Amino acid sequence: MLEVLPRLPDDPILGLAAACRADPNPNKVDLTVGIYMDEQGLCPVFEAVQQAQRQLIEQESSKAYIPPAGDAAFNTGIQQLVLGADSSALLAGRVSSVQTPGGCGALRIGAEIIQAARPNARVWVSDPTWPVHIPLLGSVGLRFESYRYYDAPSHGVDFEGMVADLKSAQRGDVVLLHGCCHNPCGADLELEQWAQIAEMAEQQGFLPFIDIAYQGLGDGLERDAAGLRLLVERLPELIVAASCSKNLGLYRERTGATLFIGQNSASAEALQSQALVAARRVYSMPPAHGALIAGRVLGDQALRQSWQNELESMCRRINTLRSDLRSKLEAAVDQDFSFIEREKGMFSFLGLSAEQAQRLRREHSVYMLDSSRINVAGINAANIDIVARSVAQVLGR
Ligand SMILES: Cc1ncc(COP(=O)(O)O)c(C=O)c1O
Structure with a gap:
């Protein structure tokens, strides 16, 4: 009976991330999935979480x-x-x-x-x-x-x-x-x-x-x-x-x-x-x-303080990336990108058309959703110029 079920298309966001992973371009940039990434492009484990996890493993006596x-x-x-x-x-x-x-x-x-x-x-x-x-x-x-x-x-x-x-x-x-x-x-x-x-x-x-x-x-x-x-x-x-x-x-x-x-x-x-x-x-x-x-x-007071410090530095990094991306884009394109700095958290729409977002993927290996939603935390010192330059090119400048 189960053969009546057709194969469904992949989740659009996860599908794009997979396409980026498969892209052989060494300068590819993944701004698709909503996870925090650090300067090295890794999703880190908080130090406090590692410590709590070690304590837990040592002390855990049951899996009930x-x-x-x-x-x-x-x-x-x-x-x-x-x-x-x-x-x-x-x-x-x-x-x-x-x-x-x-x-x-x-x-x-x-x-x-x-x-x-x-x-x-x-x-x-x-x-x-x-x-x-x-x-x-x-x-x-x-x-x-x-x-x-x-x-x-x-x-x-x-x-x-x-x-x-x-x-x-x-x-x-x-x-x-x-x-x-x-x-x-x-x-x-x-x-x-x-x-x-x-x-x-x-x-x-x-x-x-x-x-x-x-x-x-x-x-x-x-x-x-x-x-x-x-x-x-x-x-x-x-x-x-x-x-x-x-x-x-x-x-x-x-x-x-x-x-x-x-x-x-x-x-x-x-x-x-x-x-x-x-x-x-x-x-x-x-x-x-x-x-x-x-x-x-x-x-736990000490673990909590360590966690909060690390979270605050992530938050600062996102906000610094927002202002850096705004400056780089405004230097490359004669357009107001101040909204990137005003907006909060990991996401912003860059304001591109679906066709421009697709060109970014095809021609520059810069991956964002068709809506031009980017994960700001996917940007880092090594790729920010690539992102700004590529966006400027698809915007026709
Ligand atoms: C708006 C929003 N709500 C809820 C979630 C829930 O995430 P999770 O189930 O991974 O905790 C997410 C995760 O991306 C989200 O973006």
């Missing part, structure tokens, strides 16, 4: 399941990291969480809870959004509406358009927001804009669902969470999907959490109990290794 909600130290650590240790919702006991397989698992569990509370609810997603949001939430039965977000001509947020569209979001609807470092566009909301969204949610009664996968890689751990925390302070309930893939470098260990902020501690507890049943149905038990490491790093 961890509790269904995950490691307690991890849950405490991630709640405090995302919401802030002094969050009034946390202090009031209005927060619960479950450890999940990565940020994707967190999004999926969040979607399951929304579907349980309001079957086939409408989820408002930014235009554009991370493409994986659609199958992750849609396969549960949720439906989508989109709100204007990225304004290509100005390379910024079309906040007026966003507000106008979200005026139609009602009680029982969900609004999916990127906590920081918007993927794919890098254009984030200002704090005053978050405040306006909070006011709309209060008045219209929609539920914010916040995906935060890059905390610490935009403006630092605290500032990157400021908008989300403002919503938490003002609203009775919301859901957060957090990922430790990028900011703790735990990608393959599949480490994340769904956080529930309820109206009171009983509702936070009820939401967690629902999430445990949903998890049991989807993947049964959470993976242990990454969360046990993250729990140690977040809970």
